[in-house]
Amino acid sequence: MTNNAKIAPVRVAATSPVVAASGSSAGGDRPDSRSAQAAERAARYRLVIEEGPQAGTFIYKTLDRLTGEVVRQLPREQVVDLMRTAEYSSGSVIDTSA
Numbered sequence: 001m002t003n004n005a006k007i008a009p010v011r012v013a014a015t016s017p018v019v020a021a022s023g024s025s026a027g028g029d030r031p032d033s034r035s036a037q038a039a040e041r042a043a044r045y046r047l048v049i050e051e052g053p054q055a056g057t058f059i060y061k062t063l064d065r066l067t068g069e070v071v072r073q074l075p076r077e078q079v080v081d082l083m084r085t086a087e088y089s090s091g092s093v094i095d096t097s098a
Contacts, residue, residue, distance in 0.1 A: 022046060026044075033065060043065075044064060044065055044066060045062050045063065045064060045065065045071060046062070046063050046065055047060065047061070048060075048061045048062075048063055049061075051084045053080065054083055055085045056086075057063065057083060059073065059074070059075065059080060060073065060074045061073045
């Protein structure tokens, strides 16, 4: 997985005193800014659902909107490869019999 993101610092000029919001500490991060950062991260990704190799199976992929890279895939590619074989069926990946 390659990362082509470029991060640059942002300078903020303080022109007015900072007033702590209710429920947040004056010296710490405000919950509003954390939720805004989480929203920005979530907006960068999108969910793509594809039909799997067998009827009734689906592949869920999280894609990075900026790079087009697959960030996460469920089931993993190795399991999808197993699904393509004739011997595969649900529960057949692990043999639990002694």
